[in-house]
Amino acid sequence: MTSPTVDVHAHVLLPQVEALVAGLPGLAEAKALDARRNGPAALGVSGPMVGERLPRLTDVSVRLAAMDAQGVDVQLVSPSPSHYHYWADEGTAEKVYRLANEATAAHCAEAPHRLRGLGLVPLQHPDHMVRALDHALEQGLAGVEISSHAPGRELSDPAYEPFWNRAEETGAVLFLHPFGCTLDERLDRWYLSNTVGQPTENAVALSHLIFSGVFDRHPGLKLIAAHGGGYLPTHIGRSDHAWSVRADAGADCAHLPSSYLKRLWFDSLVHDPHVLRELVRVAGADRVLLGSDFPFDMGTDDPVAVLRAAHLSVDDFDAVRGRNAASLLHLASA
Structure with missing residues (x-):
């Protein structure tokens, strides 16, 4: 039996969500913050980039054709993070997550054997998150996508x-x-908001989860970290050292920080075969999943070729290519 090739990092754009929030109080301020963080040069490139990729983000037939060209059998499809809208009040947030969950499920239902979906939860309203997660699961989605923080909350x-x-x-x-x-604004030029900002946010968020003891209290969590977990896996030795020598660093988690990497999953999108090999070494080949960031420019158009460039063993290559994700998502082998 051969496991399917599974891409766990692929996005869908949901125009109906943006239509829902258009003109609402708070949206303009959120867009202004986003513009300030990214800078005018980045926004000038990003707009046309997304426009050119709109068919792949919205049309299932175009998506499937692109997957065929990549040799990808199954995608785990998550809403574009631009749909988080963590500025929204409780009422608006409920409308956003319900619409996002239902629209993502409908998109995936057009090709149920090839597309699995993730929904959204309002990270800014913790009291609503259980209900939002249940709603996502009721739509047949595999789970939900979350950001690294919400305003005022780690x-x-x-x-x-x-x-x-x-x-x-x-x-x-x-x-x-x-x-x-x-x-x-420290990252508002040269697209540092993404190239430095994304891996930084991944590392900070994972560190909060590890050092606060979340994974001690909830060892069964199934969490995938995008972008290979950012800077944390390649610099985890510094976290281990702090945990070992400082009482404040080790106060709330029971084990060496590096040990928690083997409880998580990471996508393979690190843009460097040497970094990918290191990720496999520290987390384990059974904890790394193929990821492309489909179809954005900071992803890869050929995730299998990128994985092959890391020169993993045949067994490790097959595990990352799809066996691990097939097990995690309960997919049938071909």
Whole structure:
């Protein structure tokens, strides 16, 4: 039996969500913050880039043709992080997550054997997150996508405990995908907001989850970190050292920080075969999943070729190519 080739990092654009929030109080301020963080040069490139890729982001037939060209059998499709809208009030946030969950499920239902989906939860309203997760699962989605933080809240916030409980109880897949870096204008040139900001946010968010003891309290969480977990896996030795020598660093998690990497999953999107090999070494070949960031320019158009360039063993290559994701998502082998 051969496992399908599975891409766990692929996005869908949902115009109906943007139509829902258009003109609402708070949206203009959020867009202004996004513009300030990215800078005018980045926005000038990003707009046309997304426009050119719109068919692949919205049309299932175009998506499937692109997957065929890549040799990808199954995608785990998550909403574009631009749909998070963590500025929204409770009422608007409920409308956003319900619409996003239903629209993503409808998109995937056009090719159910090839597309699995993830929904959204309102990270800014912890009291609503369990209900939002349940709604996503009721639509047949595999779980939900979350960012690295919400305004005024890190992922270590105790208010998220009911959500972690419910995610663990249901076996929902959580996809940690940052959107926006709080280093703000320091990264507003040369697309540093993405090239430096995304891996920074991944590392910060994962560190909050590890050092706060979330994974001790919820060892069954199924969390995939986008972008290979950012800077954390390649610099985890510094975290281990701090945990070992400082009482404050080691106060709230029971084990060496590096040991938690083997409880997580990471996508393979690190843009360097040597970094990918290191990720496999520290997390384990059974914890790395193929990821392309389909179809954005900061992804890869040929994720299997990129994986092959890391020169993993045949068994490790097959595990990352699809066997691990097939097991995680309960997909049938071909």
